[in-house]
Each structure stands twice: as C-alpha cells, then as structure tokens.
Amino acid sequence: MNGMEENTISELRSVVMEKMSSVRGTAHSFEHVERVYEIATFLARNENADLELVQLGAILHDVGRAAGEPHNETGAELTREILKNINYHPEKVEGIAKIVLRHRQSLGQGLETLEEKIVWDADKIDLIGVTGILRAFHWAGSMKIPFEDEVRWCRERETAFYGLLKTETAKKIARMRHEAMIHFLNVLEKELSLSDLLID
Numbered sequence: 001m002n003g004m005e006e007n008t009i010s011e012l013r014s015v016v017m018e019k020m021s022s023v024r025g026t027a028h029s030f031e032h033v034e035r036v037y038e039i040a041t042f043l044a045r046n047e048n049a050d051l052e053l054v055q056l057g058a059i060l061h062d063v064g065r066a067a068g069e070p071h072n073e074t075g076a077e078l079t080r081e082i083l084k085n086i087n088y089h090p091e092k093v094e095g096i097a098k099i100v101l102r103h104r105q106s107l108g109q110g111l112e113t114l115e116e117k118i119v120w121d122a123d124k125i126d127l128i129g130v131t132g133i134l135r136a137f138h139w140a141g142s143m144k145i146p147f148e149d150e151v152r153w154c155r156e157r158e159t160a161f162y163g164l165l166k167t168e169t170a171k172k173i174a175r176m177r178h179e180a181m182i183h184f185l186n187v188l189e190k191e192l193s194l195s196d197l198l199i200d
C-alpha cells in the first residue's frame with residue numbers, strides 16, 4: 001500500500017469514528033469496526049484478495065449504524081458520499097459500496113466477490129467466540145432481553161455462523177473461537193441451572 005492509500009485509510013478512520021460517536025459503548029461501536037478491519041486485513045493477505053478494497057470496505061461496513069436501519073443500506077449510501085468527498089477513485093466506489101451493502105446478509109447469501117466474502121467473514125468472526133458472546137449480552141442488556149433467551153440465541157444462532165464462513169482462512173482462525181464459545185455456553189448453562197451445585 002502506498003503513502004496515499006495509508007492517508008486514505010487514516011482519513012476514513014477519523015470520518016467513520018466521528019460518524020459512529022453516537023453508538024460509542026454499544027456492541028456495534030467503533031471498537032468492533034477496528035477489530036473487523038484487522039481481521040479482514042489478515043484474511044485479505046492470506047486469501048490474496050485486493051487489500052485496498054477489503055480495508056476500505058471493513059472500515060466503512062458499519063458506518064450506517066448511527067444513520068438508521070437497515071444500516072447496510074444507509075451505510076452504502078454514506079460510503080458513496082464519503083468516498084466522493086475525499087475524491088477517492090470513482091471507478092472503485094461501487095465495489096466498496098457493495099461490500100458495505102452485502103455485509104449484513106444473515107446467511108451470507110448473494111456475496112459475489114472475494115472481497116465481499118472477506119469482510120462478511122471478518123464481521124462474523126467478531127460474533128464468534130467469547131467476544132461474540134459478550135457482545136451479544138451487551139446488546140441484550142440494552143434491549144432488556146432476559147438472560148435465558150440470550151443464552152438460547154447464542155447457542156442456536158451465533159454458534160451457527162462458524163459453519164457459514166466463506167473463506168478457508170476464516171474457518172481456520174475461527175475454529176478456536178468456536179470451541180471456546182461452545183465451552184463457555186456449556187459452563188454458563190450449568191451455572192444458570194445450578195446443576196454445578198450437585199456435588200457427589
């Protein structure tokens with residue numbers, strides 16, 4: 001990546017951080033975006049993808065969070081606007097807007113390019129593992145969702161993301177997270193049902 005592109009990334013980082021300041025402290029805050037950016041960068045290098053498209057797509061993928069739902073649609077619109085404002089290569093804008101638009105497909109259907117798959121994978125890796133569980137409970141708390149319901153959600157839906165990952169590198173690096181998640185949920189269920197009080 002040359003100097004100009006590094007400047008583009010840091011410029012975008014400031015713009016996105018500012019736009020997402022109203023969702024600070026939530027499960028979908030800018031810290032999540034930073035983790036997705038790092039995971040996506042790792043995946044792009046290992047999968048020989050277009051690094052620039054992946055990095056810009058990752059930084060911008062949740063920019064619509066503060067603008068309203070569906071945040072993939074508001075985010076794709078904002079992406080076009082932001083990239084135009086910084087005079088980014090016009091011919092590359094649509095590819096990045098599509099990464100943002102498609103990152104929210106719940107089963108990852110309709111993903112066309114490797115770069116779209118990588119940002120989708122990176123976003124889902126942050127939902128798998130102990131981080132994913134903590135994010136889920138953080139969100140559930142803000143929505144006043146009962147504990148037991150959230151455990152069930154994590155067990156049924158969040159663990160399933162592992163099987164939906166699109167790239168080999170993602171499957172490889174998420175394996176430990178997936179195992180940790182199952183273990184964590186097993187322990188949690190034991191504690192919540194108080195079955196750990198049964199001492200023989």
Ligand SMILES: [Fe+2]
Nearest residue numbers: 061062103104
């Ligand atoms: Fe999102």
Ligand SMILES: [Fe+2]
Nearest residue numbers: 032061062123
């Ligand atoms: Fe995300």
